Amino acid sequence: MPVTSHDIAREAGVSQSTVSRALRGDPRVAPETLARVLDVARQLHYTPNLAARSLITNRTYAVAVLVSHIRNPVYPQLVDTLHDELSLFGYRTVLLNGTRDELVPEIQAGAVDGVVLASATLGASMPAKLLANNTPLVLLNRDMDDLPTDRVTSDNLAGAALAAEALVSLGHKRIGMISGPQDTTTGRDRERGFLDGLARMGREIDPRLRRTSDYTHQGGYQWGMELLRADPRPTAIFCANDVVAFGVLDAAVRMGFRVPGDLSIIGYDDIAMAGWDVFGLSTVHQPLDQMAKSAARMLVERIDQPTLPPRLQVFPANLVRRATTGPAPTA
Amino acid sequence: MPVTSHDIAREAGVSQSTVSRALRGDPRVAPETLARVLDVARQLHYTPNLAARSLITNRTYAVAVLVSHIRNPVYPQLVDTLHDELSLFGYRTVLLNGTRDELVPEIQAGAVDGVVLASATLGASMPAKLLANNTPLVLLNRDMDDLPTDRVTSDNLAGAALAAEALVSLGHKRIGMISGPQDTTTGRDRERGFLDGLARMGREIDPRLRRTSDYTHQGGYQWGMELLRADPRPTAIFCANDVVAFGVLDAAVRMGFRVPGDLSIIGYDDIAMAGWDVFGLSTVHQPLDQMAKSAARMLVERIDQPTLPPRLQVFPANLVRRATTGPAPTA
Numbered sequence: 001m002p003v004t005s006h007d008i009a010r011e012a013g014v015s016q017s018t019v020s021r022a023l024r025g026d027p028r029v030a031p032e033t034l035a036r037v038l039d040v041a042r043q044l045h046y047t048p049n050l051a052a053r054s055l056i057t058n059r060t061y062a063v064a065v066l067v068s069h070i071r072n073p074v075y076p077q078l079v080d081t082l083h084d085e086l087s088l089f090g091y092r093t094v095l096l097n098g099t100r101d102e103l104v105p106e107i108q109a110g111a112v113d114g115v116v117l118a119s120a121t122l123g124a125s126m127p128a129k130l131l132a133n134n135t136p137l138v139l140l141n142r143d144m145d146d147l148p149t150d151r152v153t154s155d156n157l158a159g160a161a162l163a164a165e166a167l168v169s170l171g172h173k174r175i176g177m178i179s180g181p182q183d184t185t186t187g188r189d190r191e192r193g194f195l196d197g198l199a200r201m202g203r204e205i206d207p208r209l210r211r212t213s214d215y216t217h218q219g220g221y222q223w224g225m226e227l228l229r230a231d232p233r234p235t236a237i238f239c240a241n242d243v244v245a246f247g248v249l250d251a252a253v254r255m256g257f258r259v260p261g262d263l264s265i266i267g268y269d270d271i272a273m274a275g276w277d278v279f280g281l282s283t284v285h286q287p288l289d290q291m292a293k294s295a296a297r298m299l300v301e302r303i304d305q306p307t308l309p310p311r312l313q314v315f316p317a318n319l320v321r322r323a324t325t326g327p328a329p330t331a
Numbered sequence: 332m333p334v335t336s337h338d339i340a341r342e343a344g345v346s347q348s349t350v351s352r353a354l355r356g357d358p359r360v361a362p363e364t365l366a367r368v369l370d371v372a373r374q375l376h377y378t379p380n381l382a383a384r385s386l387i388t389n390r391t392y393a394v395a396v397l398v399s400h401i402r403n404p405v406y407p408q409l410v411d412t413l414h415d416e417l418s419l420f421g422y423r424t425v426l427l428n429g430t431r432d433e434l435v436p437e438i439q440a441g442a443v444d445g446v447v448l449a450s451a452t453l454g455a456s457m458p459a460k461l462l463a464n465n466t467p468l469v470l471l472n473r474d475m476d477d478l479p480t481d482r483v484t485s486d487n488l489a490g491a492a493l494a495a496e497a498l499v500s501l502g503h504k505r506i507g508m509i510s511g512p513q514d515t516t517t518g519r520d521r522e523r524g525f526l527d528g529l530a531r532m533g534r535e536i537d538p539r540l541r542r543t544s545d546y547t548h549q550g551g552y553q554w555g556m557e558l559l560r561a562d563p564r565p566t567a568i569f570c571a572n573d574v575v576a577f578g579v580l581d582a583a584v585r586m587g588f589r590v591p592g593d594l595s596i597i598g599y600d601d602i603a604m605a606g607w608d609v610f611g612l613s614t615v616h617q618p619l620d621q622m623a624k625s626a627a628r629m630l631v632e633r634i635d636q637p638t639l640p641p642r643l644q645v646f647p648a649n650l651v652r653r654a655t656t657g658p659a660p661t662a
Contacts, residue, residue, distance in 0.1 A: 070407045070410055070411050070414075071404075071407050071408060071411050071603075073402075073404065073407075075407070076401045076402050076404075076406070076407050077402060079401055079428065080401050080402050080428065083401075083428045092427075093427075093428060094425050094426070094427065095425070095426035095427070095428060096423075096424075096425065096426070097410065097411065097414050097424060097426060111442065217603075217604075217607065246607065246609065249609055250607050250608040250609050251608075253608045253609055254608050272402075272548075273548075276548065276577065276578075276581050277581040277582075277584045277585050278577065278580055278581050278584055278609055278610065279609065
């Protein structure tokens with residue numbers, strides 16, 4: 001027998017109308033209640049009756065998720081969590097890879113009820129076009145100044161500053177930095193946060209130890225090799241994402257340097273792989289799963305209540321110390 | 332000025348009508364010619380004029396790609412290549428994660444011209460439903476017996492046998508195996524191929540050294556820990572995909588075993604990460620990018636010529652020896 005909203009109500013100890021409101025994203029449901037309803041729905045493997053709902057509401061119950069760099073493991077992780085969370089609310093997920101500026105026809109034709117944009121490129125005009133088209137929109141892991149829409153991010157400035165403070169506290173003086181693309185908010189903010197963090201500790205970075213990557217392993221590897229050939233070479237490198245940090249780690253392995261004995265490395269994101277023993281990457285954790293869940297819920301609410309004022313949710317970031325950070329070597 | 336098919340024709344040294352035929356997937360174009368036209372199209376950053384084409388052909392120029400485990404890096408890699416290749420032919424890609432058995436409404440409503448199914452689960456009824464619905468369909472990295480449709484795979488039986496032969500040749504006698512899910516063709520065929528390969532070398536596997544995983548790092552880690560606690564423990568483990576092999580490598584690191592001194596590990600797939608120095612994973616290479624390109628072209632041809640007989644393209648697999656395989660330890 002299929003699980004119904006009655007079953008969820010009984011198990012969660014709330015009324016059935018509360019369950020219905022929660023599952024259609026009504027923002028009047030208290031956050032704790034929503035969390036409990038969703039937990040129970042997950043436990044009971046609840047599947048909404050879409051056909052019945054579509055008849056009543058005239059919605060498609062499809063949501064588009066737009067990403068641009070699906071090979072970066074951050075995105076599959078966000079996409080998978082979005083997919084699971086949106087399923088609980090009865091929405092299917094359609095993923096579009098690549099975010100060219102024109103509106104994709106599916107969206108324009110109203111084949112989806114809303115959009116999660118999980119690509120970090122600045123200046124692209126698509127978000128503004130979506131809003132002009134009255135498409136419910138949530139930006140995930142990016143921020144755009146002055147765009148009146150819902151945004152879910154984490155505190156990239158403060159997170160990167162934590163990395164700077166940790167490295168200085170460990171006694172590192174020659175510190176390198178491999179930034180992300182400057183046309184992304186994460187690239188820009190993590191670079192700014194790291195430099196600000198150094199400045200607050202009375203330090204600045206040697207310009208010769210700065211590089212800008214495209215957020216790929218190859219970029220981290222190439223710049224890591226180059227920085228490690230510098231004389232004197234850095235004893236620590238901050239990388240603007242985990243995949244770049246893996247590239248630097250590979251460069252260190254290849255050149256025979258011990259990590260963290262000769263070189264400390266800090267990444268950013270804390271994707272699942274960062275915790276694998278073979279990496280043991282010290283990194284700035286942003287709560288990707290929570291961020292994706294929050295974006296999913298915000299979009300469902302936005303679809304239900306298009307006139308809600310725009311919201312910005314910024315999750316805190318924190319430093320996870322694993323095996324790639326240690327005291328500066330005594331020269 | 333936008334690049335036109337005339338520019339491609341001139342650069343490729345063929346007629347413009349050949350370019351047009353090639354880019355709409357006409358199978359009468361010779362494979363070498365098609366390859367040259369696509370290379371030039373890529374070099375010139377050619378973008379087809381979709382609006383004009385849609386008017387003429389009454390197509391949507393959208394293709395759905397169905398995957399089920401987007402966190403496994405095999406799938407983002409396949410998806411990204413499919414996306415790029417289909418773009419050359421003027422098709423957009425819509426990615427659907429999760430392959431529940433019902434037909435997804437986008438497909439049913441004809442919102443896409445065709446489907447690439449890149450999920451390996453056996454027995455799911457969706458492919459048959461798609462074919463009953465006359466939807467052009469290509470199966471990628473999976474095979475289904477007796478299904479009259481196009482399929483692109485690699486030789487999982489022969490590939491896994493190569494791993495068995497390599498380990499026996501290195502003197503390993505206690506060999507473990509962590510299989511993939513038994514409801515997938517890759518899981519089933521790689522297990523069968525490995526056992527057959529051992530048998531051809533006059534060996535069989537100790538049943539106590541066999542485990543079945545869900546193709547995740549966590550599965551590899553858990554079974555790796557368990558197999559390495561066995562007495563006597565295996566000196567080599569074959570893993571049915573790379574991510575499981577990474578988990579076993581992590582287990583070995585955690586337990587203080589040297590790889591390959593104490594333990595040899597062979598994975599399967601040769602995803603990009605396998606070549607990173609920190610892993611240096613010996614693995615069975617299947618040409619994922621070529622397979623994805625081939626599936627994209629096959630689908631474009633199938634859309635153009637629905638009555639083509641079903642085709643099966645099986646790419647060869649080969650063993651890539653890196654840093655995780657070595658001679659069996661002398662007890």
